[in-house]
Amino acid sequence: MSMKIRYQLQRGEFLLDVDFQLPVKGISALFGPSGCGKTTCLRCIAGLEKPQQGFFMLGDQGWQDSAQSHFIPAYQRAVGYVFQDAALFPHLNVQANLLYGYKRLRNRAAQIKPDEMIDLLRLSKLLDRSVENLSGGERQRVAIGRALLGNPDLLLMDEPLSALDASSKAEIMPCLEQLHQQLSIPILYVSHSADEVAQLADQIVLMDKGRVVAQGPSHEILTRLDLSLAQSPEASAIIDATIESHDNEFSLSRLAFSDQHISLPILDLAAGQGVRIIIHARDVSLALEHHANTSILNILPVEVEAISEINAAQMLVRLSVGGQKLLSRITRKSASVLELKIGQRLYAQVKSVSLL
Secondary structure (H helix, E strand, O other): OEEEEEEEEEEOOEEEEEEEEEEOOOEEEEEOOOOOOHHHHHHHHHOOOOOOEEEEEEOOEEEEEHHHOEEOOHHHOOEEEEOOOOOOOOOOEHHHHHHHHHOOOOOOOOOOOHHHHHHHOOOHHHOOOEHHHOOHHHHHHHHHHHHHHOOOOEEEEEOOOOOOOHHHHHHHHHHHHHHHHHOOOOEEEEEOOHHHHHHHOOEEEEEEOOEEEEEEEHHHHHOOOOOHHHHOOOOEEEEEEEEEEEEOOOOEEEEEEOOEEEEEEOOOOOOOOEEEEEEEHHHEEEEOOOOOOOOOOEEEEEEEEEEEEOOOOEEEEEEEEOOEEEEEEEEHHHHHHHOOOOOOEEEEEEOOOEEO
């Protein structure tokens, strides 16, 4: 089962011209700079734009085929849409906003019940509150809940965190990750934040000037040195690991991947559970030898796979470790001192690790 997307839409001098497929599961991110066509593509999928040439299939559901003059209008598409602005109904309280779509399901069986959604998004204490008295993060949680209680076959999210401050983003990210883990509804997530994409996406579609530049699993796209994600200040890599043990004395958890280990602040998760961690390129330094007298706990043997120049002062290095990838951003002077070359064996000193 796949999602097939093909659109050509002319808007003045701008041309959206995309043709790609995505799995009908997990979170797929459309990533790129402002004005590259991400939102326009989402609006075409929702039926809010009718491109001159268009084709869209979600599994066996055909929503558009311009060659056959077939177009399902927006109101007949089983799609949930979360905008940058939560767009809640101001005359309804939180509970009434949430139930707005649920009450209109008619003959469609609900995939998730209101009580389950309220618990998942931590909304139980807000139900009687006016939406005018909610924080930005709370408003977006209500908007996500309302969209999902409409029982969509596809959830579209158009930069839902872009208008939020750092604390509101920190409040809502765990909810998005919970949705990812617990719901089977495919999500198309638009963002120009490399950190958001790295934390949430299973698949990434990289866009620029109305076209698809690259697409693939997030592990691969994040670490391709020729693409903008790796060149950004937020450049990072994802590692799949398993919780091996916990050190209660020092409040650390030990994670294993292949024959390597990494430690991070203790996790409230059972040994044997699989996790994903994110490591930013800026947090990885390189050394020719394994240093024992250092405060850095995570030192990994790596091999240089690729080297790229970011600017006159900085280099980006892709590393292989235990069958997975890391990125390291270092100065050109450091690269010269280390005499970096493809195939060279080094030690990566990881200063910070975060759980996804």
